[in-house]
Amino acid sequence: MSLFRPEIDRLAGYMPGEQPQDTGWTKLNTNENPYPPSPRVLEAINEAARGRLNLYPDPHGTRFRKAAAEVLNVDPDWILPGNGSDEVLTILTRSFAGTSDQIAFPYPSYILYETLADLQGARHVRLPLEPDWSWNFEKVMPIVEQCKLVFIPNPNSPSGNRWTWDDLVSLTPRHGVLVLDEAYGDFADHPHRGELLNSTIGTRLVITRTFSKSYSLAGIRFGFAMAHPSIISGLRKMKDSYNCDAISLAAATAAIQDQEWMQSNVARIRTTRERLNAALASLGFHVVPSQTNFVWATHPSGEHKRLYEALKAKKILVRYMTFPDVSWANAQTLDGLRITIGTDDEIELLIRALTEIV
Amino acid sequence: MSLFRPEIDRLAGYMPGEQPQDTGWTKLNTNENPYPPSPRVLEAINEAARGRLNLYPDPHGTRFRKAAAEVLNVDPDWILPGNGSDEVLTILTRSFAGTSDQIAFPYPSYILYETLADLQGARHVRLPLEPDWSWNFEKVMPIVEQCKLVFIPNPNSPSGNRWTWDDLVSLTPRHGVLVLDEAYGDFADHPHRGELLNSTIGTRLVITRTFSKSYSLAGIRFGFAMAHPSIISGLRKMKDSYNCDAISLAAATAAIQDQEWMQSNVARIRTTRERLNAALASLGFHVVPSQTNFVWATHPSGEHKRLYEALKAKKILVRYMTFPDVSWANAQTLDGLRITIGTDDEIELLIRALTEIV
Numbered sequence: 001m002s003l004f005r006p007e008i009d010r011l012a013g014y015m016p017g018e019q020p021q022d023t024g025w026t027k028l029n030t031n032e033n034p035y036p037p038s039p040r041v042l043e044a045i046n047e048a049a050r051g052r053l054n055l056y057p058d059p060h061g062t063r064f065r066k067a068a069a070e071v072l073n074v075d076p077d078w079i080l081p082g083n084g085s086d087e088v089l090t091i092l093t094r095s096f097a098g099t100s101d102q103i104a105f106p107y108p109s110y111i112l113y114e115t116l117a118d119l120q121g122a123r124h125v126r127l128p129l130e131p132d133w134s135w136n137f138e139k140v141m142p143i144v145e146q147c148k149l150v151f152i153p154n155p156n157s158p159s160g161n162r163w164t165w166d167d168l169v170s171l172t173p174r175h176g177v178l179v180l181d182e183a184y185g186d187f188a189d190h191p192h193r194g195e196l197l198n199s200t201i202g203t204r205l206v207i208t209r210t211f212s213k214s215y216s217l218a219g220i221r222f223g224f225a226m227a228h229p230s231i232i233s234g235l236r237k238m239k240d241s242y243n244c245d246a247i248s249l250a251a252a253t254a255a256i257q258d259q260e261w262m263q264s265n266v267a268r269i270r271t272t273r274e275r276l277n278a279a280l281a282s283l284g285f286h287v288v289p290s291q292t293n294f295v296w297a298t299h300p301s302g303e304h305k306r307l308y309e310a311l312k313a314k315k316i317l318v319r320y321m322t323f324p325d326v327s328w329a330n331a332q333t334l335d336g337l338r339i340t341i342g343t344d345d346e347i348e349l350l351i352r353a354l355t356e357i358v
Numbered sequence: 359m360s361l362f363r364p365e366i367d368r369l370a371g372y373m374p375g376e377q378p379q380d381t382g383w384t385k386l387n388t389n390e391n392p393y394p395p396s397p398r399v400l401e402a403i404n405e406a407a408r409g410r411l412n413l414y415p416d417p418h419g420t421r422f423r424k425a426a427a428e429v430l431n432v433d434p435d436w437i438l439p440g441n442g443s444d445e446v447l448t449i450l451t452r453s454f455a456g457t458s459d460q461i462a463f464p465y466p467s468y469i470l471y472e473t474l475a476d477l478q479g480a481r482h483v484r485l486p487l488e489p490d491w492s493w494n495f496e497k498v499m500p501i502v503e504q505c506k507l508v509f510i511p512n513p514n515s516p517s518g519n520r521w522t523w524d525d526l527v528s529l530t531p532r533h534g535v536l537v538l539d540e541a542y543g544d545f546a547d548h549p550h551r552g553e554l555l556n557s558t559i560g561t562r563l564v565i566t567r568t569f570s571k572s573y574s575l576a577g578i579r580f581g582f583a584m585a586h587p588s589i590i591s592g593l594r595k596m597k598d599s600y601n602c603d604a605i606s607l608a609a610a611t612a613a614i615q616d617q618e619w620m621q622s623n624v625a626r627i628r629t630t631r632e633r634l635n636a637a638l639a640s641l642g643f644h645v646v647p648s649q650t651n652f653v654w655a656t657h658p659s660g661e662h663k664r665l666y667e668a669l670k671a672k673k674i675l676v677r678y679m680t681f682p683d684v685s686w687a688n689a690q691t692l693d694g695l696r697i698t699i700g701t702d703d704e705i706e707l708l709i710r711a712l713t714e715i716v
Contacts, residue, residue, distance in 0.1 A: 046404065090598065095363065175361075204361065217411055220605060237477075
């Protein structure tokens with residue numbers, strides 16, 4: 001007899017992208033930033049490490065919240081720091097959705113939302129996206145209105161497209177919360193700073209951000225939620241008292257204070273993205289116009305798995321993804337390659353490899 | 359109308375001990391280690407920070423698990439690393455207890471278990487301890503046998519006493535899991551290495567450990583669970599993929615590899631503990647014989663709150679604790695001072711202050 005909750009036994013568990021621990025790989029599979037974090041981050045880490053690691057960190061992350069609030073033009077009590085935005089998403093799921101409540105998220109999209117709902121034992125349902133990654137509101141709104149919680153990654157993964165504010169306002173359940181997962185928000189051509197929080201849906205909206213992508217800090221696990229203080233104060237009860245450590249708090253504070261460094265890396269990635277788009281198109285790929293640090297590429301040959309494996313044999317990792325039960329896809333299964341924008345050299349290497357094998 | 363789950367709205371939230379962010383305090387309130395971590399930890403942090411922080415950490419914490427397994431004489435698949443043992447306790451609660459399941463824990467004890475059960479929406483019940491902090495098995499066993507999950511901190515807080523292996527075997531529910539929270543295990547006069555995992559209750563037992571106490575690393579947030587691989591593989595589904603960051607993994611690996619450093623600090627703390635015990639006794643306090651890095655001290659005057667406040671006015675922080683609904687306590691409420699063992703100088707300062715105000 002298993003000792004686990006039956007929901008847990010049934011689960012396969014979320015499978016993250018491959019993280020080889022040896023060197024020599026061109027890693028274009030998990031949307032990391034190819035550039036290092038701001039040098040100020042390293043200084044902050046060294047200073048924190050020389051500090052008093054024997055003491056607990058500030059449970060409220062006060063210095064970080066002040067720094068983030070300044071950049072985002074809100075008060076610090078609108079900010080909740082977390083151990084990666086993954087933890088923030090877990091806190092949100094547990095705070096709003098009981099076992100009889102319904103959670104929804106777009107599909108095809110980031111598959112973690114489904115895992116989080118399963119782990120919580122909450123009911124969940126997919127909001128099917130159209131072939132051009134847009135919304136059919138007639139189809140999805142009856143589902144949305146039954147929800148306690150809707151997760152929307154904006155821009156979306158794997159497609160990389162971004163939806164409009166009007167779309168997002170529509171997707172906010174009348175008696176529930178919209179979580180806007182902006183992990184990739186900084187890579188958009190015109191990023192925003194949470195202005196939607198001042199709109200009519202402001203008190204039912206949570207925006208999540210991560211330091212893993214634009215700030216080049218996937219290694220330190222840091223993200224945060226931004227929402228009305230009435231929401232943040234409730235979420236605070238759910239988090240572990242000391243969910244962020246002294247070093248990652250110091251690193252994230254330094255990182256968010258160096259906007260210039262982040263913006264200049266993001267600009268380089270946008271430029272490389274256009275180069276990759278053009279090269280993939282000339283190789284016959286269809287590429288969704290991307291507002292992120294990755295592109296979703298499909299090839300008329302449909303041989304995505306073979307391409308993924310041939311690239312892997314050359315020590316180039318991209319993400320081969322399959323999404324079953326997509327009504328508009330061949331054999332009801334969408335598949336394709338999600339390719340992270342690396343450095344120009346890495347992308348050059350990828351294109352040369354693809355040219356050989358496509 | 360609140361958007362939160364009703365269970366969350368009802369909760370006050372767990373209140374950790376005070377963590378003043380300014381300097382000048384003698385901090386004897388949250389059981390931190392007064393000595394710095396091993397110098398190898400700082401080297402490991404600096405090396406990790408110079409590494410590739412733009413990439414995700416190893417989701418399995420392989421290097422740490424190998425190092426811990428060697429020290430604890432188990433296989434690495436018996437180990438699950440976590441973002442502090444707080445996160446491990448959350449993972450355990452969520453993995454084993456659904457909303458209709460019952461969780462139990464001793465009382466008076468670490469109050470977090472109750473908060474974790476509330477956050478999960480699980481039923482929970484206290485196992486009342488006797489005035490000498492021992493068990494009345496006739497009273498508690500009928501409760502234990504109804505449980506899916508029993509948390510036992512061993513040594514206990516605030517009392518600092520440790521229970522025997524026979525006690526723990528008895529407290530393991532026949533159809534559930536015993537979690538032995540060994541946050542303070544290293545401070546016992548005769549620490550053990552998880553030998554109970556090889557006993558008859560081995561497949562229903564989880565031992566949790568933290569780096570916040572004996573390893574002087576409260577600032578990095580690192581703990582782990584040790585259990586049979588059938589348990590660990592289920593718990594792994596519940597954790598965030600990247601729950602431990604690259605720097606804390608490196609720090610914890612270096613720390614556990616320097617057993618000599620940890621043991622020598624623990625030995626110093628044991629010696630200071632005896633000194634503090636004697637001094638408190640001569641001031642008229644009753645002190646429970648402690649197997650930890652803190653002592654539970656009560657005074658016949660009953661003026662614990664006044665003493666706490668008078669110490670705080672001198673910038674000495676101890677933990678004033680109250681436990682309502684204790685049948686054998688005055689007015690049904692147990693209160694007292696939980697005092698962390700600091701350095702000899704800090705304890706000297708405390709004793710001098712207490713001598714003035716007691």
